[in-house]
Amino acid sequence: MKLAVPVGPLGQQADVVIVGAGILGINQLYRAVRAGYSALLLEQGDGVGGTWYWNRYPGCRFDSESYTYGYLFSEELWQEWDWSEEFAPQPETERYLNRVVDKFGLRPHIRLNSRVSSAVWDAEGCQWTTGTEDGFQVRSRYLIATTGVLSVPQYPDVPGREDFRGATYHPVRWPKEPVDLRGKRVAVIGTGSTGVQIGPAIAGEVESLVMYQRSATWATPLNNHPIEAEQQAYLKANFAPIKAALDASVGGFLHQPAGKKWTDDTPEQRQEFFETVWNSPGFAKISTNYDDLIFNTEANADWCAFMAGKIRGIVSDPATADKLIPTDHLYVGLRPPYVTGYYEMYNRPNVELVSLRESPIVKVTETGIETSDGLREFDVIIWATGFDFGSGAMLRMGIVGEGGLTLNDYWADGPLTYLGIMAHGFPNFFFPGGPHGAAGNNPRYGELQILFVQGLIDRMRARARARIEVPKADEQAWMDMIAQLEAYSPFQKRGQYYGVNTPGKPQAYLLNPGGRPKLDEFMAKAADAGYPGFFEGETS
Ligand code: NA7
Numbered sequence: 001m002k003l004a005v006p007v008g009p010l011g012q013q014a015d016v017v018i019v020g021a022g023i024l025g026i027n028q029l030y031r032a033v034r035a036g037y038s039a040l041l042l043e044q045g046d047g048v049g050g051t052w053y054w055n056r057y058p059g060c061r062f063d064s065e066s067y068t069y070g071y072l073f074s075e076e077l078w079q080e081w082d083w084s085e086e087f088a089p090q091p092e093t094e095r096y097l098n099r100v101v102d103k104f105g106l107r108p109h110i111r112l113n114s115r116v117s118s119a120v121w122d123a124e125g126c127q128w129t130t131g132t133e134d135g136f137q138v139r140s141r142y143l144i145a146t147t148g149v150l151s152v153p154q155y156p157d158v159p160g161r162e163d164f165r166g167a168t169y170h171p172v173r174w175p176k177e178p179v180d181l182r183g184k185r186v187a188v189i190g191t192g193s194t195g196v197q198i199g200p201a202i203a204g205e206v207e208s209l210v211m212y213q214r215s216a217t218w219a220t221p222l223n224n225h226p227i228e229a230e231q232q233a234y235l236k237a238n239f240a241p242i243k244a245a246l247d248a249s250v251g252g253f254l255h256q257p258a259g260k261k262w263t264d265d266t267p268e269q270r271q272e273f274f275e276t277v278w279n280s281p282g283f284a285k286i287s288t289n290y291d292d293l294i295f296n297t298e299a300n301a302d303w304c305a306f307m308a309g310k311i312r313g314i315v316s317d318p319a320t321a322d323k324l325i326p327t328d329h330l331y332v333g334l335r336p337p338y339v340t341g342y343y344e345m346y347n348r349p350n351v352e353l354v355s356l357r358e359s360p361i362v363k364v365t366e367t368g369i370e371t372s373d374g375l376r377e378f379d380v381i382i383w384a385t386g387f388d389f390g391s392g393a394m395l396r397m398g399i400v401g402e403g404g405l406t407l408n409d410y411w412a413d414g415p416l417t418y419l420g421i422m423a424h425g426f427p428n429f430f431f432p433g434g435p436h437g438a439a440g441n442n443p444r445y446g447e448l449q450i451l452f453v454q455g456l457i458d459r460m461r462a463r464a465r466a467r468i469e470v471p472k473a474d475e476q477a478w479m480d481m482i483a484q485l486e487a488y489s490p491f492q493k494r495g496q497y498y499g500v501n502t503p504g505k506p507q508a509y510l511l512n513p514g515g516r517p518k519l520d521e522f523m524a525k526a527a528d529a530g531y532p533g534f535f536e537g538e539t540s
Contacts, residue, residue: 004108005040005138014040016457017130017140019116019397022050024433024446025146026097027071029106031454040138041106042130044115048101050148052093055194057171057382058181059201060090063193063222063282063338064441067235068254069093071100071443072243079236086281087224087338111136118398119143121427126466128428131398141466142457145394145431149438149510152392156189156385157503160364167380171198172387183207184379187369191217192496193337195384200341203351210376212369214356215334215494216326218307222338223281250516252444255280255287262290262299274306282338283441286331293331294490300330307331314343321346323355332490335497389496390435390510391415401426402469414499414508418470418478419522421449427469430456436482439515448516452523456531463535471533478522485513 005014016032018025021043032039047053062069066083077100084092101107114132121128128143153170155161169179171194186206188195191213203209227235235242245254258273265273277289286294293299308325315321324343326333345351359371368377391411399407402425410416410425417423420437421430431437432449439445460468486509491497499505512519526534 012138014038014140016142018144020147021048023443028450041110042114046112049094049097054172056174059197062087075239078239116397120400143429147393149390150387152388154386165366170383181206186380187378188382190384196337196339196342200345203345209351212354219337219339220285252441255284261292315346333492388502414506418475422470424472424475435510436512439512465535467536489513
């Protein structure tokens, strides 16, 4: 395939180079191409879709409503595409993203099998030179990393992990060819959002399934359903109001807040209300719950007691139910997963739960996993142990900014960012959807950042500028906001959002604790002031 970028004296030349063909990278490419820039997207996989290309594991699906996750930049696309389920499975989303790439003519701008290994700023020419592992090089005015926060697989430091002679998989590197698990003895390590999707999807076909749980999580029902004709017609007829509601929402969901506090209800009313919340879709467990749920410990504990009752009601073995009920954090202390048939699966005779808090892993052997209570033998081990969250992909790209400063050195104690989009010392470089960039339904929230980046690039073009860099003071103001508001984050300091799972990673908060209100506030402030100090040589 011929790439849609010109060849210059130093090789390929583009205005904009984007890295990563996930949901945000495709959006950024769409914006750049539509605005008339020569743009090239480098993608390490041999297909587009990012998260929805790599995560082919059984049971993988959205936990944001399908139609709130898809693109809203084209009503024609909205009218053409019928999501089959409220929470679509991975193959459907991968098809959707391929459809978008073809519909908007983006494929000639995408180079697949292109893992970026270096990206170096040339201060004199005000250009980035980006190289891939296969020796390809491209120079560009702008470099945009849309490499995602959940893209680099995380394997734990467990003795003997390499010794196992059976098959091992990480969900984010699940093979394209079908994996036949029928009649196999399977171990799943990790009960985060991924592990709890895999378990119920395979429990019925494997000979035995052992789930290894380190932290219990407050998993609640996804409450998925097919999108029937009536709902489909409603969605088609209401593009404009749905888009307007999503554009205005803080978290990128359509859920309506409860508009009442826990203290407004009697104990009986609370139980009734919790029942409604339990039966609501996905993240509505947070966004339609009592307004004060997360920050009122008593209210949160009451909801947790309700959920514990539900778990005990579903899981027949009381000892297993006890292990599944978190005792070390309240709701949203860890990222809550949304499940289908998860608790029910523990009633099957071929499924066992091992608590790694009670019986830690001693080692992996050639035939299985030895915990302090003995050895269990397996044919397959699935390491659903998460990701090098937030900065993992960017720190593997060999990024070198102003004066030879590497991003790895600049971020040695954790990411320093402005809006989760730019870093001082790295001119003409943007990373929407990166660290400090997430606070809700990612495509919606990330799109705000994409539009901000595109707006800056357009401004550069209009004013014939060659260099843009965030002033240190602006970066510091954003970092101060993160430091102040992080104290109010409900997330515990031991999860992926602090990088704690990744050996050697500095512990630092990796989300935006101020959410959309702070992002909007900071973006508006910069725009109102005319981005002082951002543009080299700018006088007004
Ligand atoms: P998560 O949410 O990071 O979950 C990883 C799981 O793996 C979690 O249960 C971890 O337990 C467990 N884990 C990690 N390291 C170990 C070791 N060393 N031993 C045992 N268990 C371990 O990743 P997911 O893939 O499930 O979900 C990622 C995202 O997908 C999620 O945030 C959503 O955005 C969708 P821990 O909790 O650390 O005790």
